[in-house]
Structures are given as structure tokens and as C-alpha cells.
Amino acid sequence: xxxxxxxxxxxxxxxxxxxxxxxxxxxxxxxxxxxxxxxxxxxxxxxxxxxxxxxxxxxxxxxxxxxxxxxxxxxxxxxxxxxxxxxxxxxxxxxxxxxxxxxxxxxxxxxxxxxxxxxxxxxxxxxxxxxxxxxxxxxxxxxxxxxxxxxxxxxxxxxxxxxxxxxxxxxxxxxxxxxxxxxxxxxxxxxxxxxxxxxxxxxxxxxxxxxxxxxxxxxxxxxxxxxxxxxxxxxxxxxxxxxxxxxxxxxxxxxxxxxxxxxxxxxxxxxxxxxxxxxxxxxxxxxxxxxxxxxxxxxxxxxxxxxxxxxxxxxxxxxxxxxxxxxxxxxxxxxxxxxxxxxxxxxxxxxxxxxxxxxxxxxxxxxxxxxxxxxxxxxxxxxxxxxxxxxxxxxxxxxxxxxxxxxxxxxxxxxxxxxxxxxxxxxxxxxxxxxxxxxxxxxxxxxxxxxxxxxxxxxxxxxxxxxxxxxxxxxxxxxxxxxxxxxxxxxxxxxxxxxxxxxxxxxxxxxxxxxxxxxxxxxxxxxxxxxxxxxxxxxxxxxxxxxxxxxxxxxxxxxxxxxxxxx
Numbered sequence: 319x320x321x322x323x324x325x326x327x328x329x330x331x332x333x334x335x336x337x338x339x340x341x342x343x344x345x346x347x348x349x350x351x352x353x354x355x356x357x358x359x360x361x362x363x364x365x366x367x368x369x370x371x372x373x374x375x376x377x378x379x380x381x382x383x384x385x386x387x388x389x390x391x392x393x394x395x396x397x398x399x400x401x402x403x404x405x406x407x408x409x410x411x412x413x414x415x416x417x418x419x420x421x422x423x424x425x426x427x428x429x430x431x432x433x434x435x436x437x438x439x440x441x442x443x444x445x446x447x448x449x450x451x452x453x454x455x456x457x458x459x460x461x462x463x464x465x466x467x468x469x470x471x472x473x474x475x476x477x478x479x480x481x482x483x484x485x486x487x488x489x490x491x492x493x494x495x496x497x498x499x500x501x502x503x504x505x506x507x508x509x510x511x512x513x514x515x516x517x518x519x520x521x522x523x524x525x526x527x528x529x530x531x532x533x534x535x536x537x538x539x540x541x542x543x544x545x546x547x548x549x550x551x552x553x554x555x556x557x558x559x560x561x562x563x564x565x566x567x568x569x570x571x572x573x574x575x576x577x578x579x580x581x582x583x584x585x586x587x588x589x590x591x592x593x594x595x596x597x598x599x600x601x602x603x604x605x606x607x608x609x610x611x612x613x614x615x616x617x618x619x620x621x622x623x624x625x626x627x628x629x630x631x632x633x634x635x636x637x638x639x640x641x642x643x644x645x646x647x648x649x650x651x652x653x654x655x656x657x658x659x660x661x662x663x664x665x666x667x668x669x670x671x672x673x674x675x676x677x678x679x680x681x682x683x684x685x686x687x688x689x690x691x692x693x694x695x696x697x698x699x700x701x702x703x704x705x706x707x708x709x710x711x712x713x714x715x716x717x718x719x720x721x722x723x724x725x726x727x728x729x730x731x732x733x734x735x736x737x738x739x740x741x742x743x744x745x746x747x748x749x750x751x752x753x754x755x756x757x758x759x760x761x762x763x764x765x766x767x768x769x770x771x772x773x774x775x776x777x778x779x780x781x782x783x784x785x786x787x788x789x790x791x792x793x794x795x796x797x798x799x800x801x802x803x804x805x806x807x808x809x810x811x812x813x814x815x816x817x818x819x820x821x822x823x824x825x826x827x828x829x830x831x832x833x834x835x836x837x838x839x840x841x842x843x844x845x846x847x848x849x850x851x852x853x854x855x856x857x858x859x860x861x862x863x864x865x866x867x868x869x870x871x872x873x874x875x876x877x878x879x880x881x882x883x884x885x
Contacts, residue, residue: 381438381439381440382436382438382439383439384432384435384436384439387435387436387437387438387439388404388414388436391406391407391408391409392406392407392408392465393405393406393407393414394407394468394473394474394475394481395473395474395475396414396415396474396475396476396499397474397475397476398476398477398499399418399477400417400418400419400502400503400632400633401415401416401417401418401503401631401632402415402416402418403415403416403434405475405497406436407465407466407468407483408462408463408464408465408466409446409460409461409462409463409464409466410446410447410448410460410464410466410483410495411436411444411445411446411462412434412444412445412446412505412629412631413434413435413436413437413442413443413444413445414434414435414436415432415433415434415631415632416430416431416432416433417430417431417433417583417632417633418430419633420582420633420774420775421775424775424783424784431583433583433585433631433632434585434631437528437530437604438530439530440530440531441530441531441533442528442529442530442531442604443527443528443529443530443578443585444527444528445525445526445527445528445585445587445629445631446462446525446526446528447495447507447509447523447524447525447526447627447629448460448461448495448509448523448524448525449493449509449511449521449522449523449524450521450522450524450610451519451520451521451522452520452521452614455519455520456489456517457487457489457490457491457515457517457519458487458488458489458491459487459491459493459521460485460493464485465485466483466484466485466495467483467484467485468481468482468483469482469483469484470482475497475498475499476499477499477500477501480496480497480498480499480506481496481497481498482494482495482496483495483496483497489515490513490514490515490516491511491512491513491514491515491519492511492512492514493509493510493511493512494509494510494511494512495507495508495509495510496508496509496510502632502635502638503630503631503632503633503638504628504629504630504642504646505628505629505630505631506626506627506628507525507626507627507628507629508624508625508626509523509624509625509626510622510623510624510625511617511622511623511624512622513617513618513619513620513621513622513623514619514620515619516619517619518616518617518618518619519616519617520614520615520616520617521614521615521617521623522610522611522613522614522615523610523611523615523625523627524608524609524610524611525587525589525608525609525627525629526587526606526607526608526609527577527578527585527587527606527607527608528604528605528606529578529604529605529606530604530605532558532559532605533580535558536581538768540658540764540765540768541581541656541768541769542555542557542579542656543557543579543580543581544556544557544558544560544561544578544579545557545558545561545576545577545578545579545599545605545607546576546577546578546579546654547569547574547575547576547577547586547597547599547607548573548574548575548576548649548650548651548653549569549570549571549574549576549597550569550570550571550572550574551571551573551574551649551650553650553653554567554569554576556599558605561599561600561601561605562601562605564601565600565601565602566598566599566600566601567598567599567600568596568597568598569596569597569598570594570595570596570597570612571594571595571597572591572592572593572594572595573591573592573649574591574649574650575587575588575589575630575648575649575651575654576597576599576607576609577607577630577654578605578607579634579654579656581769582633582634582771582774583632583633583634584630584631584632584633584634584654585607585629585630585631586629586630586651586654587607587608587609587627587629588627588628588629588630588646588648588651589609589611589627590625590626590627591647591648591649593611593612594611594612594613595609595610595611595612596609596610596611596612597609611625628646628648630642630654633771634654634655634771635771635772636652636655636665636668636669636672636770636771636772637672639651639652639654639655640652652665655769656769657765657766657769658761658762658765658769660758660761660762660765663758663759663762664762664765664766664769665766667688667762667763667766668766668770668772670688670691671684671685671688671766672684672772674687674688675772680777680778680779681772681773681776681778681785681857682776682777682778682779682782682785682857682860683778685767685785685857685860685861685864686860686861686864688763688861689861689864689865689868690864690868692759692763692865693865693868693869693872696759697872710744713738713744716738717735717738720734720735720738721735763858763861764854764858767785767786767855767857767858767861768786768855768858770786773785773786773855773857774786776857778856778857778860781812782813782856782860784856785855785856785857785860786855786856786857787855787856788809788811788852788853788854788855788856788859789809789811789812789813789814789852789856789859790809790811791809791811791812792804792808792809792810792811793808793810793811793815794808794809794810809852809853810848810849810852811852811856813856813859813860813863814848814849814851814852814859815848816863817847817848817851817859817862817863817866818844818845818847818848819844820863820866820867820870821843821844821847821848821866822844823866823870824866824869824870824873825840825841825843825844827870827873827874
């Protein structure tokens with residue numbers, strides 16, 4: 319029986335490690351060899367076609383560098399404290415955005431995050447907007463090659479200077495597009511048609527985001543990266559591989575938004591809230607998130623029509639996202655940050671830790687304070703749990719004696735043990751229940767630390783320069799003394815080792831399993847958790863280590879105060 323237990327425990331341990339490597343270890347994503355495409359239709363209209371022909375893709379075999387692609391059309395500069403880039407005048411396409419507050423790496427000379435790039439560069443990611451027309455219409459509308467003309471003298475888009483662009487067709491229609499950049503990352507798009515022609519026209523306003531290829535993903539199953547939206551009052555999350563397989567998803571809604579989410583960055587189309595629209599996610603060599611107004615608009619001769627929408631292009635900063643939701647009424651825009659199932663815990667925890675960061679100036683210190691606060695919150699539960707475990711530990715010699723005394727009569731053995739538990743008012747499972755209750759809270763903290771952009775590149779002290787990344791030191795090169803870079807699974811740093819030691823000490827304060835094989839397995843458990851958590855974000859390991867240390871102090875005091883008489 320003991321041999322079976324050992325084999326079973328070993329198999330379970332190996333299985334968990336394999337599951338960990340599959341679900342948690344970020345995969346190496348090779349640069350895809352992709353066929354270059356561009357989006358267009360028979361009218362080259364937004365790449366979306368007529369109302370009957372909205373998502374046609376045609377081949378564009380040419381591959382360009384980012385620099386060459388940016389220089390292939392006249393452009394208007396974008397320059398604000400948070401973003402820089404340009405808008406392509408041919409087609410009025412936003413396809414050149416760099417986030418000035420975020421760098422690729424911790425190196426002070428590292429490039430800023432390039433978020434949007436023109437199509438035909440391999441990693442193209444662009445936003446376009448405009449009009450679609452009824453089939454067999456006899457007037458021209460702007461397409462992705464239309465040469466828009468800037469009106470006015472200002473030629474730089476910044477926070478205080480909206481720009482207006484104009485294009486006229488040959489049948490009397492004038493198209494005006496005004497782009498303004500609100501605080502941070504929000505573009506407001508106002509589109510107007512002035513119909514000076516002799517006939518009425520029928521149009522729908524539309525916008526789309528095109529992504530040329532699958533980006534590098536974090537590979538963590540707890541985080542959604544892909545197409546996302548709140549449509550018809552429901553959060554929709556679609557993975558890249560699901561869209562590539564299913565080709566198209568259709569939704570009807572009158573509020574909400576849609577777009578692409580990365581771990582820290584977001585592009586989102588936000589139609590006018592309260593107006594019905596059709597949302598489409600599609601794939602045909604390119605990934606597309608697209609909306610158009612549900613009802614067509616008739617613009618009579620001699621009249622005009624104006625509509626507006628918003629586009630978010632930038633970093634998922636929680637305070638900024640929430641401010642847009644509150645100020646502009648974007649329905650459930652805060653769900654663009656993947657707070658997860660425990661949203662009701664995860665988001666408040668973020669604001670608590672952010673407040674503590676404002677007080678201390680260090681997210682690592684804020685994590686330690688938050689840990690202490692959670693220990694206080696769960697003090698009664700932990701006290702109950704530790705008291706029960708302390709009693710169980712002191713009862714262990716008597717339990718062993720009773721088991722040995724009745725080793726040939728299992729029923730009598732159980733009866734005497736239950737009598738002992740009743741006499742000493744001990745519940746064998748009471749030590750586990752409080753821990754189970756705390757699991758959702760722990761998971762919420764893990765989720766909060768993992769998804770929060772604010773934790774990215776946030777330093778602690780010493781060698782921890784990024785709380786969102788794992789401890790970079792390793793026991794296997796003597797913490798940098800040996801000039802060797804161990805493989806990822808051997809990068810077991812100082813903080814994970816401290817966490818393992820605190821877990822080992824905490825284990826010693828708990829009653830050991832009566833079965834010697836189980837006891838040996840439990841002795842192995844801190845080592846297993848140390849290896850497992852060495853791949854987690856340093857912020858989470860600091861939280862767990864501090865939590866263990868506070869638990870040890872509390873548990874030690876309770877053990878010292880617990881008196882059990884078994885005679």
C-alpha cells in the first residue's frame with residue numbers, strides 16, 4: 319500500500335509539473351510566415367465593401383519595412399505627452415502609434431512600445447473609419463486610397479487642436495472628418511456628409527480595426543488576449559485561433575464597444591452609445607473587428623448628416639479606463655481589463671494597492687502592507703484554523719497510541735479517535751476550511767498582480783526591478799557568481815527560496831500526517847511549490863512569502879498558548 323502511495327504521489331507531482339509547463343510557461347512564439355494581405359472591396363471602401371459585401375480580402379504580396387510603409391503616403395503628425403505617431407492621409411488611416419510612457423525593456427535606452435504599424439509590414443495593426451454605401455449606389459465614397467485634404471493651418475494633432483479633413487467626389491457630395499485627441503488615449507471621430515448633389519444618398523457609418531497577424535501572446539490561460547467587446551450587455555472574448563477556425567462572429571447591440579486586447583494594450587471602437595449597430599469579428603488572412611450603424615441613413619439632396627464615435631488606442635491604465643467609462647458613458651468599458659471571475663475582489667484590491675503605492679512610492683512595499691491587511695482581515699479564521707491544528711499536533715502522540723492499541727479493529731480505532739476529538743473539542747477538518755475560504759482571495763490577488771499594467775517594470779528593492787516578472791536570480795549559478803545562464807525552469811531565485819523556507823517552517827508547526835509515507839510526501843511539498851512559484855511574478859512571491867511569515871508568527875504564538883491534557 320505504501321509503495322502505491324509513493325507511486326501515486328510521484329505521478330501526481332509529475333502531472334502537475336507537466337500541466338504547469340503547458341498552461342503557465344510562456345510558449346516561444348515563432349515569427350509567423352504570413353502572406354501579405356490588404357483589406358479592400360470592389361470600391362476599396364474601408365476594406366469592407368457594400369452592405370452585401372463587407373469583408374472581402376484581396377492579396378497584396380508586397381512586404382515593406384515600417385519606415386518604408388510610413389513614407390509611402392503624406393501624413394499628419396500626432397504628438398501628445400502619452401503618444402506619438404502619424405495619420406496616413408491616403409485613406410485617413412491611423413496606423414502609426416508609439417506609446418511614449420512605456421519602453422520595451424528595463425534598459426533606459428530601450429525603444430518605446432510601438433503599438434500600431436501599417437499593414438504590409440508583417441505585424442500591421444491599423445484603425446480606419448468612414449462610410450459604406452448601399453449596393454448599386456451611383457456616388458463615390460472615400461476608400462483607403464482617397465487623398466484627404468487637411469483644412470486649416472495647423473498640421474499636428476495634439477490635445478488642444480482637433481483637425482478637420484475634407485474630400486469631395488464628382489457627384490456633389492462633400493465628406494468631412496474631424497479627429498480630436500482627448501486626454502490620454504481617446505480619439506473622437508466626427509464624420510459629416512454634405513449632399514450638394516441632385517439625388518438622395520443612402521449610407522451607413524462604419525469603423526474597423528485590422529490586425530495582420532497573431533501577436534506574441536503571454537501564453538497564460540488566466541488571461542484573455544485576442545478579440546474582445548461588450549456587446550448586447552455581454553462580455554465577448556474570442557481567441558485568435560477560434561476566429562481563424564470559425565471565420566466570423568456577428569452581434570447586434572445598442573451599446574458597448576469592441577476591439578483587440580493584449581495583456582497591457584488595447585485598441586477599441588466605441589460607437590455612439592444608445593444607437594443600434596452591427597458588430598463583426600472576422601478572419602480571412604487578417605483579423606478584423608468592425609462595426610457599422612444598424613440602420614441606413616438617407617441624406618437628401620441639399621441636406622447634411624453628421625455622426626460621431628470614439629476610438630481608444632493605448633495602454634490599459636485602470637484609472638484612465640474607469641474615467642472614460644464614467645465621463646463618456648462607455649458601457650462596461652472597465653471590462654477591457656481582464657479582472658477575471660473574481661472581479662468583485664480583484665478590482666477593489668487593485669485600487670487598495672494603488673492607494674498604498676501613492677503613500678509609499680513602491681509597489682513592493684504596497685504588496686507587503688496589503689498582505690498585512692489581509693492577515694488582519696482573516697485573523698479570526700486563521701486563529702480558528704491554527705488553534706485547531708495546534709491541538710491536533712499536541713494530540714498526535716495520543717492519536718498514535720490509540721491507533722496502535724486498536725490496530726486490528728478499525729471500527730474501534732475510529733470510535734476512540736472520535737471520542738478523543740469530542741473530548742478535546744477538536745474538528746480534524748476545521749484547519750482546512752479557513753484555507754479553502756481564502757483561496758478565491760489569493761487567486762484575486764494573483765490575477766490583480768498579473769494583469770495590472772501599473773505593476774509592469776515597477777521596481778522593489780535590490781535585484782527586483784520588475785514586480786511583474788519572475789525573480790531573475792538563480793540558485794543554480796549561485797545567484798550570478800557563476801557566469802552561466804541556466805534554463806528557465808532552473809531560474810529559482812532568492813524570493814522563491816525564501817518562500818519555500820517559510821512554507822517549510824510553517825509545515826513544521828502543523829501536525830504531521832500519521833502515515834510515514836504521507837509525511838515524506840508532505841516534506842517534499844515546499845520544494846515542489848518553490849520550483850512552481852519560481853516562474854511566477856516576483857510581486858506574487860513577495861506576497862506569499864510575507865503571508866507565510868505572518869502566519870508563522872501567529873501560529874507560533876497559538877502553539878505556545880495551546881494546552882491539551884490527554885490523561
